[in-house]
Amino acid sequence: MCGIWALFGSDECLSVQCLSAMKIAHRGPDAFRFENVNGFTNCCFGFHRLAIVDQLYGMQPIRVKKFPYLWLCYNGEIYNFRQLQKQFGFEFQTLVDGEVILHLYKRGGIEQTASMLDGVFAFILLDTANRKVFLGRDTYGVRPLFKVLTDDGFLGVCSEAKGLVNLKHSMSTCPKVEPFLPGHYEVLDLKPSGKVASVELVKFHSCKDEPLHAAYDKVENLPAGLDLETVKSNIRLLFENAVKKRLMSHRRIGCLLSGGLDSSLVAAMLLKLMKEARYNYLLQTFAIGMEDSPDLLAARKRGTETLNQNDCVGCTSEILLFLGMYLVSKYIRKKTDSVVIFSGEGSDELTQGYIYFHKAPSPEEAVQDSERLLRELYMFDVLRADRTTAAHGLELRVPFLDHRFTSYYLSLPAELRIPKNGIEKHLLRESFQDSNLLPKEILWRPKEAFSDGITSLKKSWFSILQDHVDLQIDDLLLEKAAEKFPFNPPKTKEGYYYRQIFEKHYPGRADWLSHYWMPRWIEATDPSARTLKHYKSATKE
Incomplete structure (x- = not known):
């Protein structure tokens, strides 16, 4: 989880602009x-390294002697780099996968490059010989990338938006910062x-696509057909491979x-x-919660190192700054x-x-x-997960968002993927039923709302937070929320809080998020499952 930053066309002193990095x-x-x-005048790179x-020899920008006109600054992991190296006979100068x-x-241009990468990545590639700059980002945006591009030719790129806020150039003192599209x-x-x-801006991957020409250990020829036992076997095999390829590291794994x-499936695998x-x-495995919280009690059954936090309310400002x-x-x-x-990020969505x-309303609409x-x-969970880890120089890996695993799962009939017998993720659970990977009480444990999972059975974090927010935000403030915050006005006191x-740290930047994350098909004013009428009763309906 490194930090990348680059400026092109800045009229300000680059040593001053470097402070943004x-x-x-x-x-x-x-x-x-x-x-x-x-x-080149006014072109520069900044790089903060987490050495994995x-x-x-892994510092960046990466340049190799064979083609010194190419500069690469990238954040991520390319899991099939050794297969590609062997397939095309590349001679590496470093041990860095991103090379x-x-x-x-150099071999086939940017389109072929992007399509062949199996991994998570955000990169800035500069070709000085052909006077080109290329930006790229993985399918789900697991690795973050933000940019500023103005009409007068100023380009700023950074792993986090905060590295581009308040940059100065001839056109504006406050250029618009946007996430680069996954x-x-x-x-x-x-x-x-x-x-x-x-x-040009080109889409090279969707969630159903696999990278081109990628060699995969053990899963080159998956059994065909829709026999349920075959499907479950394929899910287990692909998930195992997704975790296995992510073991690539010279640092300790947790x-x-x-x-x-x-997360239990990830840890067990x-x-x-x-x-x-x-x-x-x-x-090493880690959990957070109050002493008698359901998540903590379940995690301890797996031998997890736990962190008890009974004073989280006072930390909300600090948490919000980095998210997650x-x-x-x-x-x-x-x-x-x-x-x-x-971590287990991406499973709920997939x-x-x-x-x-x-x-x-139907399996098709669920799909x-x-x-x-x-x-x-x-814009939501992987951004939160990135801030979770990157705030403290940790690197996140998310096997549920593996290209081949997701593309296979999304290829299955809609009827197979919906909740069954009142239990969500039924197909995933059933696939590992006879694997001896998890005890049944964990494999079939009902989903907890986050607020209930991490806090006391006596009083949920949701309730604790509501009590705190009620003391900070009165009814009149919420009534006038649309006047103060016309873009995406908050609907609840908690949202207002x-x-x-957010506005304190990033004034006027609310348009970074186009809309709120909200449940579908029901009347809800809050994204938390804790507020839904069918929460904990879904299995009875």
């Missing part, structure tokens, strides 16, 4: 480099002055473990594969030596795990909404 220093605590591009592979991007581009690459012309102009199905590979250390499970990541960084952290899917959620992950904190 320091806003993402938390993403790479191991090293930092700031480098101007030789022969090739700790000696394959340079070789692929599954796309962009081609830009580079002028001698360093100014750029966009040529796992977030809530006690629910998704990690344990199996690490044991088979004879790792010389034990897998900030506190447990902080604990991991300070108290352990685990750096590469696995396998229709949210409780509101019980209310889908459509599942795919919508996957397309929008980069968060919006105030």
